[in-house]
Amino acid sequence: MALFGDAPFATPKPERLVKRVLEIASDPGDLVLDSFAGSGTTGAVAHKMGRRWIMVEHGAHCHSHIVPRMRRVVDGSDAGGVSGELCWQGGGGFQLFELGPSLLEKDAHGRHVVSSRLASAELVEAVCRQFGFTPEPQGRDPWRHGSSSERQFIHVAPRMLFREDLLPLSEALDPDATLLVACLAHDTDAGNFPNLDIRKIPRDLPDAIDWAKDDYSLALALT
Incomplete structure (x- = not known):
């Protein structure tokens, strides 16, 4: 909620919940896939936890929400969610790829x-x-x-x-x-x-x- 102001998604997932799931199901360095990225919570938490990640999203909020969010994660300005307990100060990077038309x-x-x-x-x-x-x-x-x-x-x-x-x-x-x-x-x-x-x-x-x-x-x- 605090990240985007008015809630743009019906069921935004708290970062602490995603952190617990990733602690149970993955290890640092593992690759985490979220095929329905939504607001990008999975990628944000995985990044802070030292996991590699792939997010897939076809909605316009890929550019309006996910990309700005991940930029804040990378530059360390995202102080919300699990950043405090993980002592997250930024780092790493990401790439955005656009799927071309079918051959x-x-x-x-x-x-x-x-x-x-x-x-x-x-x-x-x-x-x-x-x-x-x-x-x-x-x-x-x-x-x-x-x-x-x-x-x-x-x-x-x-x-x-x-x-x-x-x-x-x-x-x-x-x-x-x-x-x-x-x-x-x-x-x-x-x-x-x-x-x-x-x-x-x-x-x-x-x-x-x-x-x-x-x-x-x-x-x-x-x-």
Whole structure:
């Protein structure tokens, strides 16, 4: 109540209650997940108790309440809740990530297709990341949308590609370089281009996802 003035939430949780739960269910350094962050109490208390934390919230109060609250926790100006008994004086930091639009959607027949809501640049970046490549701004090589090493690159084309599209891509590569080509479809034998790895989107995307990976290098919105 004191933190936000008039109560913006019907059932705000007292920090002392959350502290007791975290004492029972976690140890310092553990990762605490709150999928419905509300006013951010779980993250605030976890931070003060030396736990790592992830909060998820889609409401506007993410920016109006949670972010300002966590800034006060970090800079030590949040003297309420359990700050006194924990002798909390600030420290640490946090990052805010914004979830982008879905890469896929279902058509009238229930089949997954590339989302029509994605802008071209968003689609290219999303496909690059799903296949494990780091997106790159287009420079002298307009075909090069990303890389995973000095010799492995990706080109994303949200359309059908023909031999006349693939041939210049193959010829543009250095002898020891390879190019993953992600396209909606193609009309040629991929074996004709040994330096190209041709994948169809969205068909081949699920196989490219590493479900055990814990860092997808999300676009940073705020520190």
